[in-house]
Amino acid sequence: KMTVARASRDVDAIITVPKLKTHGFMMLTCGIKILFGLVPGLSKANYHLKMSRKEEFADMLLDLYSYAAPRLTVVDGVVAMEGNGPAHGVPRKLDLILASTDSVALDVVVSEVIGYRLEDVPTNLPAVKRGLTGELQDLEIVGEDLDEVRVSDFVKPITREVVRGVPPFLKHLLKDISSAKPVSNESRCTLCRVCVDNCPSQAMRVEKERVLIDYQECIRCYCCHELCPEGAIELRVHPLARPFVHTGS
Incomplete structure (x- = not known):
């Protein structure tokens, strides 16, 4: 059971327009993380407290995505944010606009563009396992060639788990x-x-x-x-x- 803004239940469709940003906790603010905005302000702290592990928080975001079922997500990557986002990162001009009716697939593609592995963004791999989307090779990408828009030196945040592979x-x-x-x-x-x-x-x-x-x-x-x-x-x-x-x- 989740508390969400009443407006999300009263509209005919939800369209999201996230800015492409890094995020210190969830690594990326894009098609899925932006949906946390549907949770009323005072309730957000409770969800952070109850789901302090990133795996738990990611599962909650995917539940929220399944509920909201946005019709379209348009990512503004004209000027993105790298480093320690989402509030104190550094602007990075990418000149990119990405759109999809599949918000999770969009996150998978954005992750690839800025140099994340699929598993680096906590919502990506669980979404694939749930069958909400496919891995990169399963997705149809139209428009620019992915190899032409990849950013090899996009700066990531200091990750929550600085040392990888800790049991x-x-x-x-x-x-x-x-x-x-x-x-x-x-x-x-x-x-x-x-x-x-x-x-x-x-x-x-x-x-x-x-x-x-x-x-x-x-x-x-x-x-x-x-x-x-x-x-x-x-x-x-x-x-x-x-x-x-x-x-x-």
């Missing part, structure tokens, strides 16, 4: 090493409390004019990084993990 039972124990963590940059912070007030796990607080983060409670959803109006929440990796940081750049 699931060790992920929690090695969370501080295997995933990037949010850190408050005091020189930029204005103590506006946007991060504190929107933290799903209530892991942040203001104390002695500083934003403090309880990393045992932090679920690495990166809402604070995404929402900070000053760009004061930075993502940092453990020194032991730096040789393995994967940005795809």
Whole structure:
């Protein structure tokens, strides 16, 4: 059972127009991630808290996609965002517009264009396994030749799982090493409390004019990084993990 905006039930069709952006948690904001916008604002934090693992969150997004069944998705990749998106990345001119009646297939193609493997975007492989779409070789692509529009140096975000291949039972124990963590940059912070007030796990607080983060409670959803109006929440990796940081750049 999910809470969605009433308007999504009252319209004849849903058409989405996402901007092509990287995303610190889900790797890509495109045809599927944009549908999280159907969830009313105050409910979003609860979903982040209940589904703090990216696999769980991806499954929820795919359920949302199956419910919404958008008729058309048009991706604006004229100027995309690379790096630590979706709020604090860097504009990247790609001069691309992509469209499909199959939002999941569109994400698979976009992933290929910017250099992600199918499994790098958490919604892609589960969508294929559910039969919602096919792998790249199964899709009909019209218009530009894919080889002509691939971007080999598109910069990825510092991924949630910085070190790949960590067994699931060790992920929690090695969370501080295997995933990037949010850190408050005091020189930029204005103590506006946007991060504190929107933290799903209530892991942040203001104390002695500083934003403090309880990393045992932090679920690495990166809402604070995404929402900070000053760009004061930075993502940092453990020194032991730096040789393995994967940005795809």
